[in-house]
Amino acid sequence: MLYPEDLQYTKDHEWVRSADGTWRVGVTDFAQEALGDIVFVTLPDVGAEVTAGQPCGEIESTKSVSDVYAPVTGTVVARNESLDTAPELINSDPYGDGWMMEIRPDGDPSTADLLDAAAYQEGLADS
Amino acid sequence: MLASAPVTSLRRSPLHERHVALGAKMADFGGWEMPIEYQASDRYGGGVVKEHTAVREAVGVFDVSHLGKADVRGPGAADFVNAALTNDLRRIGAGKAQYTLCCDDESGGVVDDLIAYYRSDDEVFLIPNAANTAEVVRRLQAAAPEGVEVRDLHESFGILAVQGPRADDVLEALELPTGKNGLEYMAFVEASWEGRSVIVCRTGYTGERGYELLPRWDDAPALWDAVLAAGESSGIRPAGLGARDTLRTEMGYPLHGQDLSLDITPVQARVGWAVGWKKPAFWGRDVLVAEKEAGARRLLWGLEGLERAIPRSHMAVASSSGEAVGEVTSGTFSPTRKIGIALALLDRSVSEGDEVQVDVRGRPARFRVVRPPFVAASTSD
Numbered sequence A: 001m002l003y004p005e006d007l008q009y010t011k012d013h014e015w016v017r018s019a020d021g022t023w024r025v026g027v028t029d030f031a032q033e034a035l036g037d038i039v040f041v042t043l044p045d046v047g048a049e050v051t052a053g054q055p056c057g058e059i060e061s062t063k064s065v066s067d068v069y070a071p072v073t074g075t076v077v078a079r080n081e082s083l084d085t086a087p088e089l090i091n092s093d094p095y096g097d098g099w100m101m102e103i104r105p106d107g108d109p110s111t112a113d114l115l116d117a118a119a120y121q122e123g124l125a126d127s
Numbered sequence B: 001m002l003a004s005a006p007v008t009s010l011r012r013s014p015l016h017e018r019h020v021a022l023g024a025k026m027a028d029f030g031g032w033e034m035p036i037e038y039q040a041s042d043r044y045g046g047g048v049v050k051e052h053t054a055v056r057e058a059v060g061v062f063d064v065s066h067l068g069k070a071d072v073r074g075p076g077a078a079d080f081v082n083a084a085l086t087n088d089l090r091r092i093g094a095g096k097a098q099y100t101l102c103c104d105d106e107s108g109g110v111v112d113d114l115i116a117y118y119r120s121d122d123e124v125f126l127i128p129n130a131a132n133t134a135e136v137v138r139r140l141q142a143a144a145p146e147g148v149e150v151r152d153l154h155e156s157f158g159i160l161a162v163q164g165p166r167a168d169d170v171l172e173a174l175e176l177p178t179g180k181n182g183l184e185y186m187a188f189v190e191a192s193w194e195g196r197s198v199i200v201c202r203t204g205y206t207g208e209r210g211y212e213l214l215p216r217w218d219d220a221p222a223l224w225d226a227v228l229a230a231g232e233s234s235g236i237r238p239a240g241l242g243a244r245d246t247l248r249t250e251m252g253y254p255l256h257g258q259d260l261s262l263d264i265t266p267v268q269a270r271v272g273w274a275v276g277w278k279k280p281a282f283w284g285r286d287v288l289v290a291e292k293e294a295g296a297r298r299l300l301w302g303l304e305g306l307e308r309a310i311p312r313s314h315m316a317v318a319s320s321s322g323e324a325v326g327e328v329t330s331g332t333f334s335p336t337r338k339i340g341i342a343l344a345l346l347d348r349s350v351s352e353g354d355e356v357q358v359d360v361r362g363r364p365a366r367f368r369v370v371r372p373p374f375v376a377a378s379t380s381d
Helices: A029-035 A117-126 B016-021 B048-057 B077-082 B130-143 B167-173 B217-230 B241-251 B285-294
Strands: A014-019 A022-027 A038-042 A055-061 A065-069 A074-079 A101-105 B025-029 B032-037 B060-063 B070-073 B096-103 B110-120 B123-127 B149-152 B160-163 B188-193 B196-201 B210-215 B298-305 B316-319 B324-334 B339-347 B355-360 B363-370
Touching: A022 A029, A022 A074, B016 B032, B016 B217, B032 B241, B048 B060, B048 B241, B060 B217, B060 B241, B070 B077, B070 B130, B077 B110, B077 B123, B096 B130, B110 B130, B110 B196, B130 B149, B160 B167, B160 B217, B167 B210, B167 B217, B196 B217, B210 B217, B241 B324, B241 B339, B298 B324, B324 B355, B339 B355, B339 B363
Parallel strands: none
Antiparallel strands: A014 A022, A022 A101, A038 A055, A055 A065, A074 A101, B025 B032, B060 B160, B070 B123, B070 B149, B096 B110, B110 B123, B160 B210, B188 B196, B196 B210, B298 B339, B298 B363, B316 B324, B316 B355, B324 B339, B355 B363
8 A cells, every 4th residue: 555755644544735834634545445435525614613633524435434533623725526526536546636625724733643654554554 | 443353263155265365355244254345456346336336237246155055855844944934935836946034933023034945845945144044944953843854054055146237148158057048037956067066046136137156165166266257258346245235225135134133024124025924834924914914013115315425224214303213224325326225114104205314423314215126126037
């Protein structure tokens, strides 16, 4: 599986790409593979306030449903509208067209809980 | 969010190594470690949706060797089975198979639903569900008259289900009998493949035209390889039990343990068509006849999504005015219809066409009450 070096990761199997004061968020290759065929994605609306570590949406596969967690406290500034009609983009391109949302963090957010690619993969190996 | 329980002390199909080599995700299915879905490869697309679609549009092969096998043999074996299980073997002749139920005599609840192969008046072969095989065999053994023997043959045969509109092409390439040369729906025949015996039954659990092949346990891997090779030009894919579940749910076929159970009678689950009501005896007859005459207090209905939501087992169902009316017994995303679908046990107050609400993790989602199937069957000619 693929874990790009330029991304940061959470223990909830999401990735974060921070640029220009916003965090783009998606799920990892490990997560999409474990979920199986993704058929519905529910994401917060643009403008919604989200809280770090709290569920803010759902990813549903043929088999099961999982929460989407906010990796940071802030305001949703974009959501990937393509997932409304093509949720399978998360399976086919989890780090690209399958991104989920962009959050503008409140204040200066801590990145202490985020993992680099190597640390995330180490966590997978241990679990 | 994604941990799965470790797989321990589960029984394994004769095709276990084939599944591992194909990168299948394995899970506990009635005490057996079975493939839920396969990984995508250069040759086969993987995942529930692709496997499901292959069966609807071309052909898929399932390993269902976990299903039980048992036989009842001896003078009057068919009469004995007919006085125990619900359906009437006299509706079919020798050489035909039948969907039937094993009910509890006192409660009328369903111990198991199974396929009975009527071989002769002195021999009936049974295919119970994996988890219920031992119990069905136990009940039949306890009731069997002198001279009638009931044997658990769980690991004597493998079962491969070849399902889909192109299933005949695959069997023809293996020189096995098909519907095209006279094998009727729910008929079976003892055939041979490369000198090895294989029972071929025109049946399945997908709603598509298809066959179940029963090779000897040890012959199953070679037959599996031959089926995949013979099906290559037809676009065959190995399909897991995840796709089997979405396919059967689209047809409204009940699954024991969810839509049928010791707490759910055949009258409630609307499988009364598999009950020989005119027979003088079968297990559960008195209580089921009484329930049928009085009218069941709840019935199994189909639900189809009016908005984006996937119902799951045990979700509560309420009327449009918010009154509790029952619960979902099976639910999934329909890969064919692209909507959420469910089977649900609902109070008698509910009628076809009603709009109800399913409590999807605290959010009420709108569904329409319908009569399954959700997708038209194409099992018969």
